[in-house]
Structures are given as C-alpha cells and as structure tokens.
Amino acid sequence: MSAKFMFAKRTNWNLAPNRLSEALAAHRAAGKSLLDLTVSNPTECGFEYDSAAILDALRNPAALSYEPNPRGLESARRAVAGYYADRGEDVSAEDIFLTASTSEAYSYIFRTLCDPGDELLIPSPSYPLFDFLAEIQDVSLVRYPLLYDHGWQIDFQVLEQAITPRTRGVIVVNLNNPTGNFVKRPEIAKLNSICSKRELAIIADEVFLDFALEGNRPASFAANRGAPTFTLSGLSKISGLPQMKAAWLIASGPQEWKSAALARLEVIADTYLSVNAPVQLAIPKFVELRHAFQKQVIERARRNLAELDRQLAAQRGISRLKVEGGWCAVLRVPATRSDEDLAIGLLKERGIYVHPGHFYDFPSGRFVILSLLAKEPEITQGVSEILGVLA
Numbered sequence: 001m002s003a004k005f006m007f008a009k010r011t012n013w014n015l016a017p018n019r020l021s022e023a024l025a026a027h028r029a030a031g032k033s034l035l036d037l038t039v040s041n042p043t044e045c046g047f048e049y050d051s052a053a054i055l056d057a058l059r060n061p062a063a064l065s066y067e068p069n070p071r072g073l074e075s076a077r078r079a080v081a082g083y084y085a086d087r088g089e090d091v092s093a094e095d096i097f098l099t100a101s102t103s104e105a106y107s108y109i110f111r112t113l114c115d116p117g118d119e120l121l122i123p124s125p126s127y128p129l130f131d132f133l134a135e136i137q138d139v140s141l142v143r144y145p146l147l148y149d150h151g152w153q154i155d156f157q158v159l160e161q162a163i164t165p166r167t168r169g170v171i172v173v174n175l176n177n178p179t180g181n182f183v184k185r186p187e188i189a190k191l192n193s194i195c196s197k198r199e200l201a202i203i204a205d206e207v208f209l210d211f212a213l214e215g216n217r218p219a220s221f222a223a224n225r226g227a228p229t230f231t232l233s234g235l236s237k238i239s240g241l242p243q244m245k246a247a248w249l250i251a252s253g254p255q256e257w258k259s260a261a262l263a264r265l266e267v268i269a270d271t272y273l274s275v276n277a278p279v280q281l282a283i284p285k286f287v288e289l290r291h292a293f294q295k296q297v298i299e300r301a302r303r304n305l306a307e308l309d310r311q312l313a314a315q316r317g318i319s320r321l322k323v324e325g326g327w328c329a330v331l332r333v334p335a336t337r338s339d340e341d342l343a344i345g346l347l348k349e350r351g352i353y354v355h356p357g358h359f360y361d362f363p364s365g366r367f368v369i370l371s372l373l374a375k376e377p378e379i380t381q382g383v384s385e386i387l388g389v390l391a
Contacts (some may be wrong), residue, residue: 002127010135023344024353036353037370037382040327042240045373049240050289057282063275070270072098072248072280079284080248085240089223095258097249097265098283100274102207103133104231109230110137111202112264113168116223120203121162121170123154124361127177142167143361148318151322152181156190169201170194174207174221176301178328178360178369179321182218192226196254201228207237210294213301221252228261239286240293246279246286301327301372304379308370311383316391327372330357333390335365337384341370342390350385
C-alpha cells in the first residue's frame with residue numbers, strides 16, 4: 001500500500017537529507033578531520049560541571065514514591081519561582097507547569113490556543129524547529145521580520161499587517177537564536193498593546209535569557225501583566241543540562257484569562273505527566289548550579305567574539321552583526337554564491353563546518369552562522385580558514 005494512505009498528512013515531510021548534510025556525512029565517513037563551528041551541545045564543549053553535585057541530586061530516596069501533580073512537584077516549581085525572584089520577577093509557583101522540554105511546553109500552548117489551521121506569528125530570522133512543532137500540532141506559522149540596523153528590532157508594521165481572524169498569538173524569542181537580540185522594554189509595551197487589543201497571546205521563549213554579553217540584564221516576560229502571556233524556559237540552556245529533560249512554562253496576564261488558561265493547561269499536563277520524579281526532585285540543585293555554568297559560557301563567548309573581531313579588523317569583505325547575547329555569531333559575507341554552496345565548500349576544502357544563514361531564514365548567500373560555544377583555539381583556526389577562503 002502506498003505510504004500516502006498509511007500516514008497522517010502532517011507527517012508528510014521531505015525527509016531527504018540536504019546537500020550540506022550529505023557532504024557532512026561523507027566527510028565523517030571518510031575519516032577526515034572536522035572543525036565544527038556549529039556545536040550547540042554544552043556537554044561536549046569542555047565546560048566544567050560539578051559532577052558529584054549533579055549525581056547526588058538524582059539520588060533522592062523520595063523518587064521511590066509516586067506523587068503525580070499535573071503542574072509538577074511543588075519543591076521544583078518553588079525553585080523555578082526562586083530563579084525568577086533572583087531576577088526581580090514575581091512569579092507564583094502556582095502559575096508554573098513543568099514539562100520534559102520547551103518543545104513539549106510549546107505543544108501544550110499550541111493545543112490550548114489553537115484549533116487546526118489557526119495561525120501564530122513567529123520572528124524571522126529565528127530557529128527552524130518552530131516549523132516542525134507547529135505542523136505536528138496542525139498550526140500554521142506566519143512570519144514577521146526582525147529588521148537589522150546597528151541592532152535588531154521587531155518590524156511592528158508588518159507584524160500588525162500579518163494578523164488575521166485566525167491569528168491566536170505572537171511568538172517572541174528573548175534572546176533570539178541565532179540573531180542574539182533581546183526584546184526591549186518599549187517593544188514589550190508595544191506587544192502588550194497589540195495583543196491585548198486583538199485578544200492574542202504572547203508566547204515568549206526565554207531559554208537564552210541569562211546569556212547577556214553586554215549591557216544591562218534584559219527584561220523577562222515571566223511576570224508580564226499587560227497581555228495574555230506564556231513564558232518558556234528550562235535547564236537545557238540555563239544550567240547546560242539538556243540531557244536532564246526539564247523545562248517549564250508560566251502563564252501570566254489578566255487574572256480572568258490566566259485562571260482559564262491554567263485550568264486548561266492542567267488537563268493537558270495531567271493527561272501526560274511526562275516529567276520524571278528524580279529530575280523534578282533535583283531541579284532545585286540544578287537551578288542553583290546554573291551560576292558556574294553560565295559564567296563559563298559568557299566568558300568564552302566574549303573571548304570568542306573578541307578573537308572574531310580581531311581577525312575581522314584586518315580585512316573589509318566580511319563583517320559580523322551586533323550580538324547582545326547568546327551562543328551564536330552571524331557573519332555577513334560576500335554574496336558571490338549561495339550560502340549552502342559556501343558552507344559545502346568550506347567543509348570540503350578546509351574541513352570547517354558552519355551553518356548557512358538560510359537555515360534560519362536569513363537571505364540566502366549573504367550570511368553564515370558560527371557557534372560561540374566552540375573552544376577558543378577552534379574559533380581562532382576556523383575564522384582564519386574562513387577568511388582565507390572569503391576575504
């Protein structure tokens with residue numbers, strides 16, 4: 001029987017590997033050396049973890065008892081509320097739901113807000129995972145642009161024009177991956193005005209919020225009262241523990257709306273009860289351990305940016321876009337060929353692996369993305385090789 005009769009249309013993706021993935025697989029199969037400047041898994045980047053404290057936190061005897069709670073264990077939610085209190089944000093543990101990942105948190109939110117075919121607005125450029133998360137939930141995505149002019153700003157004119165009767169919310173990524181920009185307080189006020197007037201929800205992804213590389217601590221949406229708001233974060237980024245599979249979502253906004261949202265979320269969460277007890281019990285310790293991890297990441301990212309700028313200063317053909325925080329740098333390169341051809345050429349000719357900008361909705365041919373998590377010698381060598389090809 002033909003596969004089209006066996007499976008749901010929502011999973012009818014093109015599963016063929018792209019040209020860069022094929023080239024990377026061939027490169028590795030040939031046993032050639034690889035300098036990976038796309039690395040995003042912090043556990044593979046040489047950071048120091050308090051292994052004893054992490055493992056001890058998972059040995060809590062209370063994990064032998066099963067005490068299901070749709071929102072998650074109260075001790076874990078209080079720890080998350082304390083994390084926001086440290087940031088000066090007043091978040092109640094009763095407004096928090098624990099999930100196994102931010103992807104799962106998105107699924108809860110999409111199911112709460114959207115019927116099949118409803119729309120959500122998402123920023124562009126941004127991370128490509130949104131497309132899969134939305135398709136799985138039968139939600140349509142409509143892009144609104146981030147404009148770059150010595151820094152990134154939301155194009156509110158286009159955002160408002162993109163709203164239709166089927167629009168249910170606006171996704172903001174605060175800090176955006178990979179552009180590295182935060183949502184500014186005037187932008188938050190503007191979003192509140194638009195969304196409260198149009199009866200839309202703000203969905204704020206804040207997994208990179210703590211990784212500011214310059215300026216003051218950015219604002220969080222976690223205690224936003226100006227519009228219906230869902231805020232997402234988790235241990236994968238803030239504590240560098242993606243393998244622990246623990247995240248959360250927070251509902252805030254007008255009280256009547258928030259109460260209804262929490263009631264609906266509780267039914268969804270109670271249906272799955274997906275977060276395991278050992279990790280929930282360990283969350284207070286894992287949240288506490290974030291400080292040492294974040295310090296290492298921020299210091300490395302700053303050093304890598306300084307090295308990148310040092311090498312870029314010696315030439316004029318390539319520049320980097322402003323980075324306020326996060327783990328990525330965006331390079332603007334001469335548009336002499338497609339960014340995919342450029343990435344494949346760097347891989348085959350120099351053994352350097354970078355991401356082409358179109359992966360993240362940048363205009364094709366003009367941008368490549370580097371990870372600031374790479375070790376400093378790798379950045380030094382990799383950037384030198386890239387400049388040797390392009391400059």
